[in-house]
Amino acid sequence: MSRTPHPTTVAPFPMTRLRRTRSSANLRNLVRESTLTVDDLIWPVFVVEGQDHEEPVPSMPGVARKSIDRLVLAAREAADLGIPAICLFPNTDPALKTEGCEEAWNPDNLSNRAIRAIKDAVPEIAVMTDVALDPYNINGHDGIVVDGEILNDETVEALVKMALAQAKAGADILGPSDMMDGRIGAMRHALEAADHRNVTIMSYTAKYASAFYGPFRDAVGASGALKGDKKTYQMDPANSDEAMRLVERDLAEGADMIMVKPGMPYLDICQRVKDTFGVPTFAYQVSGEYAMLMAAAQNGWLDGDKVMAESLMAFKRAGCDGILTYFAPRMARLLNGL
Numbered sequence: 001m002s003r004t005p006h007p008t009t010v011a012p013f014p015m016t017r018l019r020r021t022r023s024s025a026n027l028r029n030l031v032r033e034s035t036l037t038v039d040d041l042i043w044p045v046f047v048v049e050g051q052d053h054e055e056p057v058p059s060m061p062g063v064a065r066k067s068i069d070r071l072v073l074a075a076r077e078a079a080d081l082g083i084p085a086i087c088l089f090p091n092t093d094p095a096l097k098t099e100g101c102e103e104a105w106n107p108d109n110l111s112n113r114a115i116r117a118i119k120d121a122v123p124e125i126a127v128m129t130d131v132a133l134d135p136y137n138i139n140g141h142d143g144i145v146v147d148g149e150i151l152n153d154e155t156v157e158a159l160v161k162m163a164l165a166q167a168k169a170g171a172d173i174l175g176p177s178d179m180m181d182g183r184i185g186a187m188r189h190a191l192e193a194a195d196h197r198n199v200t201i202m203s204y205t206a207k208y209a210s211a212f213y214g215p216f217r218d219a220v221g222a223s224g225a226l227k228g229d230k231k232t233y234q235m236d237p238a239n240s241d242e243a244m245r246l247v248e249r250d251l252a253e254g255a256d257m258i259m260v261k262p263g264m265p266y267l268d269i270c271q272r273v274k275d276t277f278g279v280p281t282f283a284y285q286v287s288g289e290y291a292m293l294m295a296a297a298q299n300g301w302l303d304g305d306k307v308m309a310e311s312l313m314a315f316k317r318a319g320c321d322g323i324l325t326y327f328a329p330r331m332a333r334l335l336n337g338l
C-alpha cells in the first residue's frame, strides 16, 4: 500500500496525460497500487450437528450450514485453493441454550469438535473461532443477561472459559466478537497462564451495531432468540474516534490483530486504523453485504464475479491485510484461474 503524500509537481497537459498508464493491460498491471491474493482471505463457515448433512441458508445464496464431516471436506478444498484460514460459527441446538451459556465452554461442543476434526484432517489451514455467547444464550445476546442488563464482568469470565476450551481444541486464532470491556486482557492472561503462548487473538475491535448481520443471525439460528438490540455493547455507526480508542485499548491488552466490522460501509474506519496504528488490520465483509451483492447478481442487475473482486480489492486499497468473506472460495477460484 502506498502512503506517499500527494505529489505537488505535475507537469501540465499534455506533458502529463494520466491516461497513458491506463492505456494497456500491461501498463495497468505495472502501476497497480494494491493487490488481492488468496493469502488475504479468511472463510467464515457454519457448522451444524449431523452426518453427511447440509442445509442451505436462504438469505445467503451459495452458503450452507454443514455437518462436521462435510466441513472437513470444505476445509480440505479451501486449503487446496491456498486459503490460509477458516472461521467457524456453530448453529447450536436450541435445547442447549441456557441463561448461563454453559455449553460455550463444553470441550465437546459442536464448535470444539469441529476445530479438532479440521486440525486433524487438514492441519495446514488455520482455524479461527468466534468468542461470544450468542450461540449458547437463550436471550440471543453476546453476554449474560440479568434483569434485561448485559453484564460485562460476568460475561468476560465466561468468555475466558470459552476461549481456553477453544485453544485447547486447537484453535489458531481466537475471534472475540462480543464487545465486552476488558475481555482481550483477560483472555491473553489466561492463555499465557495455560501455556497457549502462540494462540493469536484477532479482536473484533470496531464492531458496529449493524443491520447488516441479519442473514448471519438466520444462519446460526439466533434471530428468533434475540430480544432487543446490541446497542449497549456494539458501536454506534456514527462514531470513528471511539474506534481509535478501542484499537489502542485492545492492542494494549494483547490483541495480535484488529478487525473492523461490517466492511464495505466502514472502509473509512479500516483506513484510519491502518494509517494510525500500522498493525495487522482485517475487515469482515458480513452476511448482509454478501446477501446484497448475491441478490443483485442473481437478478442479473450486477455481474457477480466483478462486484465480488471489486469489493474485495477495495478493502486492500483501504489498507486491510485481509478480509473475512463468504466469497473466499469463489474469489480464490477466480484468482487461481479456475
Ligand SMILES: NCc1[nH]cc(CCC(=O)O)c1CC(=O)O
Binding pocket: 130, 132, 134, 142, 177, 178, 212, 213, 214, 215, 216, 217, 230, 285, 286, 287, 288
Ligand atoms: N457475536 C456474534 C457474531 N459474530 C459474527 C457476527 C456477524 C457476521 C455476519 O453478519 O456475517 C455476529 C452477529 C452479531 O453480532 O449479531
